[in-house]
Amino acid sequence: MKKLRNYDSAPGCSMEAALHIMGGKWKGVILYHLFKDGTLRFSELQRFMTSINQRLLTKQLRELEEDGLVVREVFPVVPPRVEYSLSEEGRELNKLVLDLSLWGRKWLEKRGLKTAVEEDLDELKRILGNPES
Template identity: 90%
Template sequence: MKKLRNYDSAPGCSMEAALHIMGGKWKGVILYHLFKDGTLRFSELQRFLPSINQRLLTKQLRELEEDGLIIRQVYPVVPPKVEYSLSDEGRELNKLVLDLSIWGRNWLERRGLKTAVEEDIEELKKVLGDPK
């Protein structure tokens, strides 16, 4: 059964609407890298997300574009060049994405775990524009 992308009726609550948009396993990570690293080409996103296959990355990017969170810019050159950037609506998620990243970091540290790539949280706050 195909997942419904647009609501045929009103969602039950605002949280349901938000989770419907952000519900993909990789969507938050894609947004995180677009916040942190700016406009990225498809191949750059693939390098940041080595565990995702090309088909799923394409699907997640299409859904984010359809939902108005990212902008896909296609350049008419050979080989094809496609860049992804955040839309104004996508940039509104800046604080949410940063807070989730910090929460995830703290959760890992409480358990004595680390990420594969060391991140400087203070630098990340600066990059993502957190006023704290």
């Protein structure tokens, strides 16, 4: 039996639907890494996201897969290998994810803060295909 999710009833507005799908502390970060780094194995995603536990990463990936933003591919080898990539629908979020990342960088800089990992913004714009770069 399929588990019912909150948005199985009609959302109040389109923004509510979008935020529900993108909601969750880690979903945007998962999408960001899939845009930036391409297809990733579970362990690679976990390495990029050191503050998330395995159970929560699994849950967020399953929800993104259910919502059609992420594709999960299982390879029948021993030990099992699973790779995650963006679906066509997920790739439509490219500009939104890049813009959020750039906005976050500016917000941090205004407050004299930095990320734990130094990011090259020009390289990020190139990778994510920002039309303004």
